[in-house]
Amino acid sequence: MLCQYxxxxxxxxxxxxxxxxxxxxxxxxxxxxxxxxxxxxxxxxEALIVQGPNGIGKTTLLRILAGLLHSDSGHIDINTHxxxxxxxxxxxxxxxxHLPGLKQDLSALENLxxxxxxxxxxxxxxxxxxxxxxxxxxxxxxxxxxxxAGQKKRLSLAxxxxxxxxxxxxxxxxxxxxxxxxxxxxxxxTAHIHTQGGTLLTTPGARxxxxxxxxxxxxxxxx
Numbered sequence: 001m002l003c004q005y006x007x008x009x010x011x012x013x014x015x016x017x018x019x020x021x022x023x024x025x026x027x028x029x030x031x032x033x034x035x036x037x038x039x040x041x042x043x044x045x046e047a048l049i050v051q052g053p054n055g056i057g058k059t060t061l062l063r064i065l066a067g068l069l070h071s072d073s074g075h076i077d078i079n080t081h082x083x084x085x086x087x088x089x090x091x092x093x094x095x096x097x098h099l100p101g102l103k104q105d106l107s108a109l110e111n112l113x114x115x116x117x118x119x120x121x122x123x124x125x126x127x128x129x130x131x132x133x134x135x136x137x138x139x140x141x142x143x144x145x146x147x148x149a150g151q152k153k154r155l156s157l158a159x160x161x162x163x164x165x166x167x168x169x170x171x172x173x174x175x176x177x178x179x180x181x182x183x184x185x186x187x188x189x190t191a192h193i194h195t196q197g198g199t200l201l202t203t204p205g206a207r208x209x210x211x212x213x214x215x216x217x218x219x220x221x222x223x
Contacts, residue, residue: 021077026038038217058202066095121162133158134154156179166196169199170200
């Protein structure tokens with residue numbers, strides 16, 4: 001399976017350097033091409049939507065950008081720095097997988113403090129405020145394994161809101177969200193973009209409507 005890059009929507013070039021630029025990325029598995037070659041960038045103050053059917057390689061791409069997988073060829077610039085290491089990327093990138101990265105035997109509040117201890121936190125935001133934002137104040141001391149799937153998703157959004165990283169990589173963040181959760185995610189993304197952060201998010205279906213500047217990276221099977 002080969003993924004091809006289709007040019008995104010035409011937009012005036014940003015005066016600031018890209019938060020991330022990918023150059024000729026390729027990836028294969030068992031000698032079968034999965035991705036590439038891909039060329040794209042993410043500017044401050046915008047969202048890049050990666051669209052394509054399930055199995056096309058969207059999660060693989062995000063894992064490469066986050067430094068969890070190595071591409072076969074090509075390179076990635078983070079804030080114009082060439083091929084940064086995974087630890088360096090964690091200072092610039094927040095990665096939200098489609099599987100919640102939560103500690104099941106810690107409480108909701110303890111999970112947020114644990115995240116802060118690992119990666120730091122936004123200087124104007126606190127774990128308690130994050131729980132209030134996502135409607136989990138009454139579950140601050142509830143163990144994560146006792147939360148519903150929807151509540152775990154909201155706790156993941158609280159983690160995201162606390163992140164000081166300028167670039168967010170989100171794997172199908174709208175999956176399994178109710179209308180209230182979609183509104184909440186849009187609010188969090190809008191606030192991040194308006195502070196000149198950048199977001200790359202994946203979707204298998206219709207392009208989400210966001211109240212922020214967006215571009216499209218469409219992945220498809222090779223003919």
